[in-house]
Amino acid sequence: MSRIAIASITALLIAGHAHAAEPITLRDMGSFHVGGRLVEISGKPVKEVMFTPGGVPAKVDPNGTYQVEQMYVQYFLPTNEKGTYPLLMWHGGGLTGVTYETTPDGREGWLNYFLRKGWAVYNSDAVERGRAGWAQYPDIFKSEPVFLTTSNPFARFRIGDGPDSYDPDPAKRKVLPGNQFPVEGYENFVKQNVPRWTTTDDATVAAYIAEIDRVGPSVILSHSQAGSFGFKVAQARPDKVKALIAIEPAGIGDPAKADVLKNIPTLIIYGDYIERDARWPKIRASGVAFADAIKAAGGSVDIVDLPQAGIKGNSHMVMMDKNNLEVAGLIQKWLEAKGLTK
Numbered sequence: 001m002s003r004i005a006i007a008s009i010t011a012l013l014i015a016g017h018a019h020a021a022e023p024i025t026l027r028d029m030g031s032f033h034v035g036g037r038l039v040e041i042s043g044k045p046v047k048e049v050m051f052t053p054g055g056v057p058a059k060v061d062p063n064g065t066y067q068v069e070q071m072y073v074q075y076f077l078p079t080n081e082k083g084t085y086p087l088l089m090w091h092g093g094g095l096t097g098v099t100y101e102t103t104p105d106g107r108e109g110w111l112n113y114f115l116r117k118g119w120a121v122y123n124s125d126a127v128e129r130g131r132a133g134w135a136q137y138p139d140i141f142k143s144e145p146v147f148l149t150t151s152n153p154f155a156r157f158r159i160g161d162g163p164d165s166y167d168p169d170p171a172k173r174k175v176l177p178g179n180q181f182p183v184e185g186y187e188n189f190v191k192q193n194v195p196r197w198t199t200t201d202d203a204t205v206a207a208y209i210a211e212i213d214r215v216g217p218s219v220i221l222s223h224s225q226a227g228s229f230g231f232k233v234a235q236a237r238p239d240k241v242k243a244l245i246a247i248e249p250a251g252i253g254d255p256a257k258a259d260v261l262k263n264i265p266t267l268i269i270y271g272d273y274i275e276r277d278a279r280w281p282k283i284r285a286s287g288v289a290f291a292d293a294i295k296a297a298g299g300s301v302d303i304v305d306l307p308q309a310g311i312k313g314n315s316h317m318v319m320m321d322k323n324n325l326e327v328a329g330l331i332q333k334w335l336e337a338k339g340l341t342k
Contacts (some may be wrong), residue, residue: 025079035207036070071207073124082118082160090121092224094196096130097123103320104185110319113328125203145195157316158273180313181319208233219243224250235260252290259297265338266301271314
């Protein structure tokens with residue numbers, strides 16, 4: 001092949017990659033489990049269990065000591081670190097750390113975005129989720145797990161237009177007008193859904209406190225159920241939480257201790273269609289009231305309703321929506337304005 005032909009091919013390859021995202025360069029990555037406790041179980045019968053078909057049964061004594069209520073954390077440390085503190089990503093109910101990874105339709109998620117911006121990112125699977133593991137019910141977890149049907153999140157997460165908007169046939173689904181959720185990836189999204197318990201909040205808060213005790217001063221980015229965890233952990237460790245970002249928090253902290261958060265800059269973000277939902281107007285009102293209590297104590301809280309900021313069509317799963325990077329950019333600018341980048 002001539003030199004001219006080789007040069008032409010090289011030029012085409014360079015042109016083809018000119019608009020590709022730059023590689024993410026890490027100085028380290030890894031994972032750890034943190035938190036949890038030891039629990040004794042007694043009075044149970046010994047069982048014979050066939051672990052492998054065709055194998056030899058083994059006796060399993062369920063009585064003894066169990067390690068439970070730990071949390072899984074995976075961390076990514078960029079080579080060119082620009083965030084003043086690590087960024088802790090906490091997912092919502094019935095979900096795992098996958099929330100912040102690749103979107104259901106295959107685009108880059110917030111984990112990659114903030115890594116590219118130079119943040120050390122710690123992404124977790126909370127107590128009783130994903131790689132954190134489960135515990136026995138009712139011996140340890142006191143309630144039964146809650147499972148969601150494939151149709152449940154469609155309306156509840158403000159993707160579908162009303163309670164009967166889901167249909168097994170994608171062509172027959174009724175999506176809220178202008179909705180930004182990648183509906184073509186909905187099946188991939190429901191594959192991420194996992195069981196959740198409603199009686200493990202205290203254990204989860206304890207594990208998140210253990211995480212921030214281990215990692216050190218950090219910025220917390222929480223979503224939905226984890227919103228209350230972020231506020232409560234900040235109230236327990238106000239010296240270690242340098243900023244709070246709550247994406248559609250489904251709960252709040254202790255109103256009687258709102259003053260404890262007065263020195264922690266806080267950003268609360270709400271998506272679209274809230275006024276059309278049966279539950280979210282009340283949930284939002286509770287969050288705004290809590291923010292007002294923090295401000296009354298001298299704190300700084302910025303509440304952003306995305307439609308009013310010109311960012312429209314967001315579902316409850318803001319970090320997965322097609323405009324997810326636009327919202328991430330808003331968060332990044334807020335962090336820069338608060339002096340939390342180098």
